[in-house]
Amino acid sequence: MNAYMIYPCQGNMTSFNHGLASLIAVLKQRGHRVHLMLVDDYTGPRRILKDITDFKADLVGFSCASNYWQYVKTLSRKMRSVTGLKNMPIFVGAPHAISCPSSLAESPDIDGFCVSEAGILRILPAFISGIERVA
Numbered sequence: 001m002n003a004y005m006i007y008p009c010q011g012n013m014t015s016f017n018h019g020l021a022s023l024i025a026v027l028k029q030r031g032h033r034v035h036l037m038l039v040d041d042y043t044g045p046r047r048i049l050k051d052i053t054d055f056k057a058d059l060v061g062f063s064c065a066s067n068y069w070q071y072v073k074t075l076s077r078k079m080r081s082v083t084g085l086k087n088m089p090i091f092v093g094a095p096h097a098i099s100c101p102s103s104l105a106e107s108p109d110i111d112g113f114c115v116s117e118a119g120i121l122r123i124l125p126a127f128i129s130g131i132e133r134v135a
Helices: 018-029 045-055 066-080 095-099 101-106 117-128
Strands: 002-008 033-039 059-063 090-093 112-114
Touching (some): 002 018, 002 045, 002 066, 033 045, 045 066, 066 090, 090 095
Parallel strands (some): 002 033, 059 090
16 A cells, blocks of 8 residues: 655644654554655645655545645645546545544545544555445
């Protein structure tokens, strides 16, 4: 499984997300390939979309604080417009998913919220075995 993780941190490059770092370590330990994109003020959507395609991602995960929610929705919408990414599973985790779970209804382009690092670990086996939906 190739997991492409996106950490928007425009204007705050000094931040460090311990949960995301732990998740990436566990995914790698379990044999998955992981790419982390730190999105700064200079990282445009074209570069991210090309990276996702070049990496041959099987799913995209966003670590999202609420101040980046609009950015995550916009980038997810752009992903859906790219041939080859239209059916890409997109998940959001971190503070926004925990504090505002009802906002998932705002974006049909996002497939689900993970309210903890364990959430993504729970859904991965379903994707690997080809199950389309995880409750």
